[in-house]
Amino acid sequence: MSLHRRRHASAAAIAVLITLAVGLNTPANAAGSGLAGAAPSAPQGPTLSAQTWQAVEFTLHSTVSYQDPYRDVDLTATFSGPNGQRLTMPGFWDGGDTWRVRFAPPTPGRWQLTTTSTDATNAGLDNHHGTVLARRYTGDLAIYQHGFLRTSANGRYLTYADGTPFFWLGDNEQSNLTGQTRLNESNDPRFSSQFKGIVDTRVKQGFNVIWNETFANNGGNSNEGGPDWIDGTFHTLNPQFWDNIDQRIGYIAGKGVVDAITMGTGVSLTDATKDQLPEYERLARYMVARYAAYPMVWLTAQEFDQPGNCAECWEQVAQVFADTDPYLHPTSLHNYPIFAGGGVEPRDQSWYGLVTLQEGHNTVDGVADYWLKQYQQTPTRPVVEAEANYEGIDVFWENNAIVQNWQTRESAWKARVGGVAGNDYGAAGVWWTCWNAQDPDGNCQSFGSTPWNEGLFLPGATQMGYLKSFFTSLPWWQLAPAPTAITWADTAPTDTQLAFASTTPDRSRTVVYYPHRLDAGQPYTGTLTDLTPGRYSMKWFDPRTGRYTAAGSFNITHAHATAQLPPEPSATDDWTLLVSRGA
Incomplete structure (x- = not known):
């Protein structure tokens, strides 16, 4: 059955942002800051340095006061990069007159930022510019070495970019x-x-x-930044709640972990x-x-x-x-x-x-x-x-x-x-x-x-x-379930404790999982079918301890041959058998 989730509050605290934050209205760019009284021409914002797939942040300040900035105006940023690449990111309101845009360059090179807003009269948000100079990631975390996740071309697993x-x-x-x-x-x-x-x-x-x-759609939730909404769900967004989440998601990302x-x-x-x-x-x-x-x-x-x-x-x-x-x-x-x-x-x-x-x-x-x-x-x-x-x-x-x-x-x-x-x-x-x-x-x-x-x-x-x-x-991504790869003896379970195999297309690797016998029956016995010529080795893997032990070997001399699988070491435990064909 499903688990019923509830949300609970904690002591309030002011959250701080952990990603790099550089304002478009820095002193060096005061002439194009977008503050009240500044020239409305397109400000040339700062130049930020970044590594590929790592987040940087631009900060803007609205020149217009809105009754409900979360809903009253939208900010969008377009990043133009090497080889004609273009990524369009929404910006977000972060309290007061502050708006932010976050960007992770997917390739090294120069990326140019241009902002637009649904209020073209807002000189603080509309028609701002900036630059990100990206170099290739130099660390050891795989998600930044290879890039964010995608669905594989065959639709079977996830890949990096x-x-x-x-x-x-x-x-x-x-x-x-x-x-x-x-x-x-x-x-x-x-x-x-x-x-x-x-x-x-x-x-x-x-x-x-x-x-x-986040539980921000369910209401009644809070963290050290305070409640998710003020005066009821979907009434007034509380940016400090999200600032606190920023710290947490930033920490997870800093470990190279994907956030689902x-x-x-x-x-x-x-x-x-x-x-x-x-x-x-x-x-x-x-x-x-x-x-x-x-x-x-x-x-x-x-x-x-x-x-x-x-x-x-x-x-x-x-x-x-x-x-x-x-x-x-x-x-x-x-x-x-x-x-x-x-x-x-x-x-x-x-x-x-x-x-x-x-x-x-x-x-x-x-x-x-x-x-x-x-x-x-x-x-x-x-x-x-x-x-x-x-x-x-x-x-x-x-x-x-x-x-x-x-x-x-x-x-x-x-x-x-x-x-x-x-x-x-x-x-x-x-x-x-x-x-x-x-x-x-x-x-x-x-x-x-x-x-x-x-x-x-x-x-x-x-x-x-x-x-x-x-x-x-x-090569786990090549393994596919193989319901006909093994012929099991009549004494093997056929219900929830059915033993099952997955194989690579060339049958060079076969993984067999033996659940433990709930019925206290005899060990599983079965025959591996449709083998190709070669020498095969077998190893038991203990899912409880992570240890391998040898389980024998056999030679196959002709196509579509069969081989008897060994019974698992103990019927009261689950086991994994790895069958590998050598070079």
């Missing part, structure tokens, strides 16, 4: 842009900041995507409230303006297709994310569980970059009837298993069952051999941050009271790192 395959391993931290996760405080002496401690630990564990939510972000839960936009759709569309544009210059994926809304929600409205909001974003970050919508009435997928829409699936919790699905069906749907889209068996949570709607480590691990491995392009992990006390066991937040008490600094080190997180190391040692 230069085409390098991107292995998605995400962590669900849905409250970590809110005051529920404390930016400037920690109750664990190992970390000075709860927020940074969670992010730093996940990076060390191998995660490269973090799922965040939603506005919040989908239940706020229903058939009964769809007259507010323009507010959601404007908020989407605002989020693009603030964060498109960072490594992002637009998840848009959580559980957008829950029965009763206006799913088609959310599709229009997602369209705004995609159409407004010049970097073409992948855009998606997070599904409600299929078994509970979700599963809407606008695959035929050009903006729909990936499926963000939800298996649910305390459920163990089979490969053939779940992930494989997703893989086989058309048009082809990458599938990410975004919400499956958060480790250690209390599934209160199923007699308070606690999701076990093996369930979390098994969902991840089954999804991978079933053809998904990525996995998201979730842990009690971290998917929704719980300060301590007595945290009064509804999610902490309903789904278990595991403190964040205990949930952060549940064994499943380390085991997700083992999964990543296993697959990234292979």
